[in-house]
Amino acid sequence: MGGSGSGDPGGRGVGQHASIFRLAQAFVRLKHLDQAEHSATTALNALERHYGDAANEPEALSVIGALHLALALIHARAGARTRARQEMKRAREVAARLGEDRNDFNSEFGPTNAEIQAVSIAVELGDAGEAIEVGTGLDTSTMSVERRARLKLDLGRAYAQRRQVGEAMGALLDAEQLSPDLIHTHVAARETIRDLLLFAGRTAPPELKVVG
Incomplete structure (x- = not known):
């Protein structure tokens, strides 16, 4: 596989960086956000x-982009809005250079x-309008069930x-139809359902009570 030779200054190939x-x-x-960031x-x-620039190394670009997405989420969870936005911008730039949806190292x-993750970052930062605008316009038909379900959860x-x-x-x-486990076990899903039940009170739809 291209880009995984011993010339890496850290002594690791692309696949080993993907494991990180x-x-x-x-x-x-x-x-453990400090450890995640480090x-x-x-x-x-x-x-x-x-x-x-990794112009001819799509596997390397995939891992670089995935790491920028990881850092965007880490900073968003830490409340570092500017840094989260910067990492999201870099991830989008890498995705544009890659030019296609790939699945190197299951990334x-x-x-x-990148846009699915942008929705998640916007939600973490409390920018609901942006999340809805980006997320509702996405065609995720070629993505895995997990990614499609995660987008629905974030929406x-x-x-x-x-x-x-x-x-x-x-x-x-x-999201539940796509991945029942995601809705029934994910902390953010459970918190969202609890919030919706509180908002709706006695008028909560029966379907929501079943999911909750």
Whole structure:
């Protein structure tokens, strides 16, 4: 595979840096944001030093882009709005250079996944209008079920931020149909459902009570 030779200054190939991306994701889930940022930044710096523009290395571009997305989420979770926006901008630039949706190292990185993640970042930052505008215009038909369900979940969260109960419920039910486990186990999904039940009170739709 291109780009995975021993010339990497850190002594790692692209695939090993991709494993650091997954490690950073695990740290985020555990809310260890400092460790997540450190691991993602270290891998990203090593890749960018070694590959430069990586014009002919799509695998490297995929991992670089995925790491920028990881950092965008890390900064958004930490409330660092400017840094989150900067990383999201860089991820979009890498996706544009890549020019296609790929799945190198199971990253699903490409223009579509970058926009799916942009929706998630907007929700984390409380920019519900932006999340809805970006998310409702996306064609995710070629993406994995997990990515499609995650977009629906984030759209549900965005609608909930605007107290649009009907739209939020519809998005969450779509997500549940795609990936029941995501809705029934994801912390953000459970929190959103609880919020919607509080907003709606006695008028909460029966479908929402079932999901909740």
